Amino acid sequence: xxxxxxxxxxxxxxxxxxxxxxxxxxxxxxxxxxxxxxxxxxxxxxxxxxxxxxxxxxxxxxxxxxxxxxxxxxxxxxxxxxxxxxxxxxxxxxxxxxxxxxxxxxxxxxxxxxxxxxxxxxxxxxxxxxxxxxxxxxxxxxxxxxxxxxxxxxxxxxxxxxxxxxxxxxxxxxxxxxxxxxxxxxxxxxxxxxxxxxxxxxxx
Amino acid sequence: xxxxxxxxxxxxxxxxxxxxxxxxxxxxxxxxxxxxxxxxxxxxxxxxxxxxxxxxxxxxxxxxxxxxxxxxxxxxxxxxxxxxxxxxxxxxxxxxxxxxxxxxxxxxxxxxxxxxxxxxxxxxxxxxxxxxxxxxxxxxxxxxxxxxxxxxxxxxxxxxxxxxxxxxxxxxxxxxxxxxxxxxxxxxxxxxxxxxxxxxxxxx
Numbered sequence: 001x002x003x004x005x006x007x008x009x010x011x012x013x014x015x016x017x018x019x020x021x022x023x024x025x026x027x028x029x030x031x032x033x034x035x036x037x038x039x040x041x042x043x044x045x046x047x048x049x050x051x052x053x054x055x056x057x058x059x060x061x062x063x064x065x066x067x068x069x070x071x072x073x074x075x076x077x078x079x080x081x082x083x084x085x086x087x088x089x090x091x092x093x094x095x096x097x098x099x100x101x102x103x104x105x106x107x108x109x110x111x112x113x114x115x116x117x118x119x120x121x122x123x124x125x126x127x128x129x130x131x132x133x134x135x136x137x138x139x140x141x142x143x144x145x146x147x148x149x150x151x152x153x154x155x156x157x158x159x160x161x162x163x164x165x166x167x168x169x170x171x172x173x174x175x176x177x178x179x180x181x182x183x184x185x186x187x188x189x190x191x192x193x194x195x196x197x198x199x200x201x202x203x204x
Numbered sequence: 205x206x207x208x209x210x211x212x213x214x215x216x217x218x219x220x221x222x223x224x225x226x227x228x229x230x231x232x233x234x235x236x237x238x239x240x241x242x243x244x245x246x247x248x249x250x251x252x253x254x255x256x257x258x259x260x261x262x263x264x265x266x267x268x269x270x271x272x273x274x275x276x277x278x279x280x281x282x283x284x285x286x287x288x289x290x291x292x293x294x295x296x297x298x299x300x301x302x303x304x305x306x307x308x309x310x311x312x313x314x315x316x317x318x319x320x321x322x323x324x325x326x327x328x329x330x331x332x333x334x335x336x337x338x339x340x341x342x343x344x345x346x347x348x349x350x351x352x353x354x355x356x357x358x359x360x361x362x363x364x365x366x367x368x369x370x371x372x373x374x375x376x377x378x379x380x381x382x383x384x385x386x387x388x389x390x391x392x393x394x395x396x397x398x399x400x401x402x403x404x405x406x407x408x
Contacts, residue, residue: 002297002300002301003297004267004268004269004274004275004276004293004296004297004300005259005268005269005270005274006270007251007254007255007258007259007270008255008259008268010251010254010255011251011252011254011255013251014247014248014251014252015248015251015252017244017248018233018236018237018248019232019233019236020229020232021233025224027294027297028223028224028294029222029223029225030252030255031292031293031294032222032223033222033252033255033256034255034256034259034268038256038257040221041252041253041255041256041257042253042256043218044218044219044221044222044249044252045248045249045250045252045253046249047211047214047215047217047218047219048215048218048219048234048237048245048248048249049245049246049249050211050214050215051211051212051214051215051234051237051238051245052237052238052242052245052246053242053245054211055209055211055212055238063208064208064209064212064238065208065209066209066210066211070208071208072208088235089208089235090231090232090235092208093206093207093208093231096206096208097206
């Protein structure tokens with residue numbers, strides 16, 4: 001694609017490095033910014049730079065935070081005897097949005113993936129073990145809330161092996177089963193099979 | 205959606221103001237930037253700001269440009285007796301990419317749209333008339349290359365009325381017909397009908 005201006009070519013080039021944004025979409029975004037007020041672009045550029053340079057990660061759970069301790073870890077009303085282990089910050093946001101969980105988190109920062117060259121040492125696994133083994137630790141349960149993909153299952157397996165020495169800490173994983181609104185006939189065999197084996201008894 | 209950080213909330217808010225980008229996509233983009241080197245964000249923010257503040261529009265054809273005269277208008281090898289009138293800079297890029305056109309352009313900056321409150325005076329129509337009526341004008345042909353939508357056709361009709369006083373200037377419009385690879389049975393009736401009425405005689 002030939003551009004009539006080096007400035008727009010640069011902007012399109014940078015925008016199209018973002019995931020899911022190709023050259024055509026990048027050009028549409030650039031032309032949108034050109035048509036809008038200059039303030040729009042200034043605010044966007046500033047918000048991005050500020051986010052990237054000023055962001056911090058919580059020293060305890062590695063969630064993103066504006067301060068050394070994130071708002072979840074600092075919240076005295078939450079139950080810090082439970083830790084929910086997730087791979088990504090997006091998972092924290094998703095679980096928080098359900099409003100069903102009031103414990104703490106631990107963000108691994110990814111999953112074990114030999115193909116992408118991500119090993120256990122690249123993730124926040126040691127710091128999770130440290131949190132649990134700390135003398136003043138009050139942790140009673142660790143929930144493994146990792147997406148059930150090949151890499152996710154490997155990570156969960158690795159973690160449960162790592163954590164089984166802590167006899168006093170319960171390890172659980174999020175329930176697998178048929179999602180709300182899901183049709184039985186379209187569910188895959190493994191999910192349907194497990195949802196029958198691990199059926200939930202109803203209260204009478 | 206609740207965010208654990210004001211910084212990320214601001215960035216997601218600004219990103220999701222872009223066309224075709226919702227909150228979820230914006231969050232994915234923001235987290236991608238957080239994972240990448242700080243340079244990536246700095247370069248992106250700078251490229252956007254530089255584009256918005258330093259961009260110029262060609263004084264003659266209103267194409268985007270880094271200088272007062274765009275590279276197309278300044279090119280002495282092009283045929284400046286033909287002007288191709290388009291609504292948008294994207295159309296210039298699309299036509300340039302075909303490599304089939306070696307004349308000049310005139311970018312209107314939109315199409316007449318009463319619903320969006322865009323009238324003829326909001327577009328670069330007067331400057332087109334000025335270009336043609338200038339005493340030293342060498343323009344012999346004006347090609348109306350405007351998308352055949354309701355608004356586009358209105359704009360083309362308005363333009364051809366405006367330009368019909370210039371007896372020495374030919375007005376043409378881009379050919380309508382069945383696109384390459386298009387199937388006759390799926391073509392709409394108006395296109396198919398016109399492609400038969402305005403059939404092109406083959407050279408023997």
